[in-house]
Amino acid sequence: MTEVIETIASLRLRLETxxxxxxxxxxxxxxxxxxxxxxxxxxxADTVVVSIFVNPLQFGEGEDLDRYPRDLDSDVAKLPDDxxxxxxxxxxxxxxxxxxxxxxxxxxxxxxEGASRPGHFDGMLTVVAKLLNIVRPDVVVFGxxxxxxxxxxxxxxxxLNVPVTVDVVETVREESGLALSSRNRYLDADQHRAALALSxxxxxxxxxxxxxxxxxxxxxxxxxxxxxxxxxxxxxxDPATFLPVADDYRGPTTAIVAAxxxxxxxxxxxxxxxx
Ligand code: PAF
Numbered sequence: 001m002t003e004v005i006e007t008i009a010s011l012r013l014r015l016e017t018x019x020x021x022x023x024x025x026x027x028x029x030x031x032x033x034x035x036x037x038x039x040x041x042x043x044x045a046d047t048v049v050v051s052i053f054v055n056p057l058q059f060g061e062g063e064d065l066d067r068y069p070r071d072l073d074s075d076v077a078k079l080p081d082d083x084x085x086x087x088x089x090x091x092x093x094x095x096x097x098x099x100x101x102x103x104x105x106x107x108x109x110x111x112x113e114g115a116s117r118p119g120h121f122d123g124m125l126t127v128v129a130k131l132l133n134i135v136r137p138d139v140v141v142f143g144x145x146x147x148x149x150x151x152x153x154x155x156x157x158x159x160l161n162v163p164v165t166v167d168v169v170e171t172v173r174e175e176s177g178l179a180l181s182s183r184n185r186y187l188d189a190d191q192h193r194a195a196l197a198l199s200x201x202x203x204x205x206x207x208x209x210x211x212x213x214x215x216x217x218x219x220x221x222x223x224x225x226x227x228x229x230x231x232x233x234x235x236x237x238d239p240a241t242f243l244p245v246a247d248d249y250r251g252p253t254t255a256i257v258a259a260x261x262x263x264x265x266x267x268x269x270x271x272x273x274x275x
Contacts, residue, residue, distance in 0.1 A: 019046030058123030250275030
């Protein structure tokens with residue numbers, strides 16, 4: 001039976017004899033993408049800890065905090081038996097109400113996802129810092145699907161000298177190409193078909209990646225052809241800075257895209273080589 005621990009004190013006690021620890025932070029609604037992170041974590045350490053916590057601090061006004069899927073029993077049933085699940089309440093993690101001490105994502109946290117979700121990345125980094133302090137893992141595993149989150153977590157770990165290794169796992173996709181996401185469940189059949197334009201645009205951009213302008217034009221052509229896709233951004237960023245690359249840039253870049261399909265906000269990314 002998978003162990004589910006709800007308090008920080010009990011988790012600390014349990015982890016005293018855990019050996020090396022690999023940690024997978026999640027907000028639940030687990031799918032194959034999360035399970036790939038858990039499988040990777042199992043390769044890296046003696047004990048795997050998975051946190052399941054819908055972090056109110058990273059949701060803005062009018063976002064989907066209330067409707068975000070929460071089903072602890074079904075999440076736990078998807079996990080291997082030997083995983084330790086940490087599922088704290090909001091009061092356990094934020095006993096004094098919303099944390100007044102925040103880790104700030106700075107300017108990089110105000111671009112792209114941060115532009116349409118003000119405060120999101122401060123809330124995300126703050127809970128990740130708290131969870132790292134609670135679990136004290138040797139390695140923490142994230143999915144490349146949230147490319148900006150990965151960039152910011154890596155930078156926080158480096159800049160704050162957090163003693164943990166960050167391991168990143170490739171995005172898991174449906175056969176159709178759609179990146180797995182807990183939010184895909186909100187899509188009806190037509191929206192699901194329309195959402196394929198996101199991965200389609202990234203693949204087309206990769207195929208025409210001679211210059212930034214060519215790659216972006218190719219991506220726009222695919223996205224513009226799908227009226228149900230309300231594009232927020234598509235851009236090519238330098239993986240080292242998460243800033244848009246210059247027009248004459250040649251080398252590896254991350255192509256990122258975000259769009260609303262119906263009321264559901266979706267993101268995706270892929271690496272491509274310019275030049
Ligand atoms: O990627 C997520 O699910 C969340 O942002 C994380 C890392 C679990 C922090 O709440």
